[in-house]
Amino acid sequence: FNAVEAEVYAMSSFFTAIVVWLMFKWEERADQPGNERWIILIAYLMGLSIGVHLLNLLTIPALAFIYYFRKYDFSWGGFIATGIVAVVILGVIQAGIIQYLFDIAWGFERFFTGTQYPNGVEKSGLGLPPGVGVVVFFTLLFGAVIFSIYYTHQKRMLVANTALMGLTVIFIGFSSYLMIPIRSNANPAIDENNPENAQTFLSYMKREQYGNRPLLYGPLYNALPSGLESAGKEYVLYPGEDRYTEIGEKRTYVYRPADQKLFPRMYEKSRYNSGPHAYTRYVENTGQPDDPNDDKPTAMEDLKFFWGYQVIHMYWRYFMWNFAGREGDTQDLGWESGWNFAHNSAMPDFMKNDPAKNHYFLLPFLLGLLGLGWQAYRKGYDATVVGLLFFFTGLAIIIYLNQYPAQPRERDYSFAGSFQTYAIWVGLGVIALFQLLERFLKGNAAFVAAALGLITVGIMGVENWDDHSRHGRYVAPDSAYNLLNSLAPNAVLFTNGDNDTFPLWYIQEVEGVRTDVRVLCLSYVNTDWYIDQMKQQVNQSPPLPITLSSYVGQENQSRAFGSKTQLPIRLPVDKENLLAQGIITPEQADYVVNTMSWMVPTRGPRGNKYLELKDMLILNLLENVAKEGWERPIYYANTVTPSSFIGLEPFLRQEGLAYRILPAKGPALEDPYDPFEGWLDLARMDSNMTRTFRYRNLDNPDVYYDENIRRMLANYHNTFYRLASGYLSKADRLQGELTRLKSEAEEGLTTGDQQEEFMGMEQEIARLRNRAKEVMAFTEEKFPYTAVTPDPYMLVRSGMMFDQLGQPEKAMEYFSFVQERALGTLKYYSDIGEEYPKVREYYFPLQMIQRYYSQNGHAEELAELVQGLQSLDQRMLQFR
Numbered sequence: 001f002n003a004v005e006a007e008v009y010a011m012s013s014f015f016t017a018i019v020v021w022l023m024f025k026w027e028e029r030a031d032q033p034g035n036e037r038w039i040i041l042i043a044y045l046m047g048l049s050i051g052v053h054l055l056n057l058l059t060i061p062a063l064a065f066i067y068y069f070r071k072y073d074f075s076w077g078g079f080i081a082t083g084i085v086a087v088v089i090l091g092v093i094q095a096g097i098i099q100y101l102f103d104i105a106w107g108f109e110r111f112f113t114g115t116q117y118p119n120g121v122e123k124s125g126l127g128l129p130p131g132v133g134v135v136v137f138f139t140l141l142f143g144a145v146i147f148s149i150y151y152t153h154q155k156r157m158l159v160a161n162t163a164l165m166g167l168t169v170i171f172i173g174f175s176s177y178l179m180i181p182i183r184s185n186a187n188p189a190i191d192e193n194n195p196e197n198a199q200t201f202l203s204y205m206k207r208e209q210y211g212n213r214p215l216l217y218g219p220l221y222n223a224l225p226s227g228l229e230s231a232g233k234e235y236v237l238y239p240g241e242d243r244y245t246e247i248g249e250k251r252t253y254v255y256r257p258a259d260q261k262l263f264p265r266m267y268e269k270s271r272y273n274s275g276p277h278a279y280t281r282y283v284e285n286t287g288q289p290d291d292p293n294d295d296k297p298t299a300m301e302d303l304k305f306f307w308g309y310q311v312i313h314m315y316w317r318y319f320m321w322n323f324a325g326r327e328g329d330t331q332d333l334g335w336e337s338g339w340n341f342a343h344n345s346a347m348p349d350f351m352k353n354d355p356a357k358n359h360y361f362l363l364p365f366l367l368g369l370l371g372l373g374w375q376a377y378r379k380g381y382d383a384t385v386v387g388l389l390f391f392f393t394g395l396a397i398i399i400y401l402n403q404y405p406a407q408p409r410e411r412d413y414s415f416a417g418s419f420q421t422y423a424i425w426v427g428l429g430v431i432a433l434f435q436l437l438e439r440f441l442k443g444n445a446a447f448v449a450a451a452l453g454l455i456t457v458g459i460m461g462v463e464n465w466d467d468h469s470r471h472g473r474y475v476a477p478d479s480a481y482n483l484l485n486s487l488a489p490n491a492v493l494f495t496n497g498d499n500d501t502f503p504l505w506y507i508q509e510v511e512g513v514r515t516d517v518r519v520l521c522l523s524y525v526n527t528d529w530y531i532d533q534m535k536q537q538v539n540q541s542p543p544l545p546i547t548l549s550s551y552v553g554q555e556n557q558s559r560a561f562g563s564k565t566q567l568p569i570r571l572p573v574d575k576e577n578l579l580a581q582g583i584i585t586p587e588q589a590d591y592v593v594n595t596m597s598w599m600v601p602t603r604g605p606r607g608n609k610y611l612e613l614k615d616m617l618i619l620n621l622l623e624n625v626a627k628e629g630w631e632r633p634i635y636y637a638n639t640v641t642p643s644s645f646i647g648l649e650p651f652l653r654q655e656g657l658a659y660r661i662l663p664a665k666g667p668a669l670e671d672p673y674d675p676f677e678g679w680l681d682l683a684r685m686d687s688n689m690t691r692t693f694r695y696r697n698l699d700n701p702d703v704y705y706d707e708n709i710r711r712m713l714a715n716y717h718n719t720f721y722r723l724a725s726g727y728l729s730k731a732d733r734l735q736g737e738l739t740r741l742k743s744e745a746e747e748g749l750t751t752g753d754q755q756e757e758f759m760g761m762e763q764e765i766a767r768l769r770n771r772a773k774e775v776m777a778f779t780e781e782k783f784p785y786t787a788v789t790p791d792p793y794m795l796v797r798s799g800m801m802f803d804q805l806g807q808p809e810k811a812m813e814y815f816s817f818v819q820e821r822a823l824g825t826l827k828y829y830s831d832i833g834e835e836y837p838k839v840r841e842y843y844f845p846l847q848m849i850q851r852y853y854s855q856n857g858h859a860e861e862l863a864e865l866v867q868g869l870q871s872l873d874q875r876m877l878q879f880r
Helices: 008-028 036-050 054-071 076-112 132-154 158-185 198-205 299-323 341-346 363-378 380-392 395-401 412-468 475-484 498-509 530-534 575-580 586-591 613-627 682-692 707-746 755-782 792-804 808-831 839-855 859-870
Strands: 217-219 227-236 244-254 260-262 492-495 518-521 558-562 566-572 595-601 609-612 634-637 652-654 658-661
Touching (some): 008 036, 008 412, 036 054, 054 076, 054 380, 076 132, 076 158, 076 198, 132 158, 260 299, 299 363, 299 395, 299 412, 363 380, 363 412, 380 395, 475 498, 475 707, 492 498, 518 530, 575 586, 595 613, 682 755, 707 755, 755 792, 792 808, 792 839, 808 839, 808 859, 839 859
Parallel strands (some): 492 518, 492 634
Antiparallel strands (some): 217 260, 227 244, 558 609, 566 595, 634 658, 652 658
16 A cells, blocks of 8 residues: 555655666766765665665665676675675664764763752753753764865865765754754643653654664573673653652563574464464464463574564565465455466455456566566676665565564555565566567567566556545544544543554544543553653643652562453442533432442553553542542543553443443443443433534445455444444343233232332333434444445344344345355355465354354255365364
């Protein structure tokens, strides 16, 4: 999607292409006076590109060899020396300029501004205003560079002068990063990492929040830390302070030398048994199934994982997506060219018609091979240059990223530079084809070669058009709009991570929707900058009542509780205030508890239990809101992982796409397919979802929705199912009450005529059941499964709901659709001998359907389903 996204990769691809093109322009003019200007221009663009993406730096080795082949005669010594120099230049820019330069500046800052201990007694440094040290350092640096440029110019030191000029313009281009601290000092609503001073900006440039991963030497996933070591002091510039305060040490794990390996690839402990490419699939001696520490991976198995997963699955698969074709948009699907007619004939129609299935018939790939061979034969030096570019933007990135299994999304964008480089050979392949055809076709060779080239491009355009178009897609802004409009005024909303949070920020900051809501991303809370931002006014959202420290050192980012598995919490409740504020309706008054008490589950292994900072923040915020009478609404987005609920499930009231935390316990759903422990505010939820929310184009089958969007839409199906289930559960409770009252009346346990009361209850039961039907009909109208097919489990649950509502024919319609899709998909992959990565998503829904058929007398359908399952290759079901 890089071609149709407002993302960094399109601009980065531009910089990558233009610096290589400029270097070839220099090659043509290398003997002319002033040719150095081309080198300086390239250096400037290189500096600018750093502000976009670091991909462009990987062109440096290729540029170095263009220079070498143009200026020197080939020798292996010169070739190796050029490679070493190129890697050194790359390292100087990436590590020296981008990171270590600011380390030195930070040293100046500590001297000129100074540091202090938390007690404020022991101080060091000159005590000058923050930022003076950075200004002094860069003034001295640029002064030295300018003097060196002048000196080398006077002494006619051309190479040194050109290098210094190149370094200077890299600095000038790189200065675009000044925007980061300037913007941060304005304290905007979105200020990730808070890089407003030298210390936080250094952390931002070093990408410290992402942690480190071993590249050439380090532990494998089964290694246990032997201790901790200091990685330097940690400082904070508190608001109003004139010195940086030392708040602790940064610490990293230490491992025994015996546990350190060369070229470690399987290193991430949490992914050792996760997904179809888990480490356990590559390691034979795995020990206990739930204990990664007793596994014994070998060096050869580590290399098998590198080749099988990191190279083949996470690179070659993407490469062939671009030059051969792809199976579809489901994550982890492979490539296919379209030439395998046996596969095509076995494919179900719905798979053949999938817009995300693209077939290029290997034409771009073959043209690229032809172009590579032609260039290697005609001009080997140029082929070497392009090959180096291909290597550094492909295999080198594979090694550098060191990706672990079960990535949250496809990572094909990481290798855009590699695919762009291969496209050079595709273009040269057309020239090679022309010269090859010229031997046989004479005057018509150009026409035929051009036609074949255009056919190749045309096929790619036609195949990609439908699944690259974003026309008519409004899911992201509408989902954000709907979530924000689930909330009461001045609410606080806990979100899970970037994917949940960014659409909310967009619609608040750009479209001005519900700027009274404070979005609090829980994945950011464990950082040392986020809490302070939550204490500030943002747009129309007042500061949050948080009394935790604004900044916490690494030692305080979690709180240890030894062997305690649960912690008791009690909060005061003012029931009258809840009713007076309208937070609790009179109908819900009996749900309010006198004291809100519950047990918070701790995290971590036995004997080493703890709470994370985000857990403590939630508790601190709840404590302060409770003291204020629960007037500030606090919500969880319904996409937040249950581990972040910290035992609050019974106190969660769903009002749309969010759960409100309240000191009240309503009736939970009586639904075997929904284990949700909270309760529903049916009136608010219904009003929000059927009158307020937006569902633009979700009923339009001509709009393309990829797997990620379809996964998001499953949230809608789940929420509407829960609303219908809520009405049905309430009707069932009322029916039970009516049955009890009638029984008591028949036994003479009550007095008076209750027929009017009974009639009213029967009418209410009918109304509730009818409203449940209307809710399900609403879902079919706004997002029918024929337009956007959601998760099969959600479809089966909807079918079960239709059956409970007395619409078995509608239930069978849903079950038949899922059964056809599931069996068709699994049978196809079984027939072609490949493993489908989403077996689990289909197998459990099929089990639900099988159980329904068995319990409801659908013998014919049951036999058909059982026969279909039995016919599948058992390899397809090994992950069920």
